[in-house]
Amino acid sequence: MTGPHSAPVRSSVRKDSVEEELRFLRNRVRELEGERDAANRRLHELHASVAPGYPQIGIHPIGPPSPVPNPPNTDAFRASWIARTEARKRKYCSLNRAGNALCAWHDSRRERRAYPPRMAPPGHLNCGCTFEEALFEESLARHNIGSRHPGESVRMDPALRNPLLKLLEQRYRYRDGDFERDPITGTWVEGEGHAPWETRASSGSSKKREDDRRS
Ligand SMILES: [Zn+2]
Incomplete structure (x- = not known):
C-alpha cells in the first residue's frame, strides 16, 4: 500500500x-x-x-514630473514639516526692534521699503518679499546659490530669485524644506528636522541684534 x-x-x-x-x-x-x-x-x-496638487502616486502615467521624492505620508512627518517651516519663519521673517522684517537682499540695500514698519500684510516682509521668498533665499544660500551675508559679492537678486521660486512651485510643487529632504526616503537629512530649527529660532537673538543695528 x-x-x-x-x-x-x-x-x-x-x-x-x-x-x-x-x-x-x-x-x-x-x-x-x-x-x-x-x-x-x-x-x-x-x-x-x-497636499492637494502635490505629486501623487498614479496620476502621472510616466511618473511624477518631479525629482523631489514624495514625503513620508505620516501625520508625524507632516507635523514636523509645518513646525519646521514655522520655526524658519520665526527666525528669518520676524520683525526687528524697529518693526521691520526684511529679506537679506533688501536688508543690504537702502531702498525705500514697500511697507512702513509693522505695516506689512500677513505673509509679507516690509521689503515686499513674501515669507516664502525669504525662506527660499536662505535655502538657496545654504546650497551656495548666492550669499545672504552683506558684503559678499554673489547675491541672489530678487528679480531672479522670485520667478525661480514661482517656477519651482508651479512645476515641481516646491515647498520650503524640499532641498533638505533625503532624495530616496523623503525624510529630513540630518540636522534638518523641526527640533533643530526650533532651537535655532529661539536662539536667534544675536542675529536679531545685528539686524537692529542695521535698520
Ligand atoms: Zn526682500
Missing part, C-alpha cells in the same frame, strides 16, 4: 506540521495583503487631503 498513510509516524507528523505551517503562512500572507491594501488606501487619502 502506498500513500501518505503508509509513511512512518515520524514523517507523517512532520507532514501535518508542515501543512499546518503552510496554512498559517497562507493566512498570514492574506492578513498582510489586507494591511497593505488598507495602508495604500490611507496613503491615497492622505495625499488627497493634505
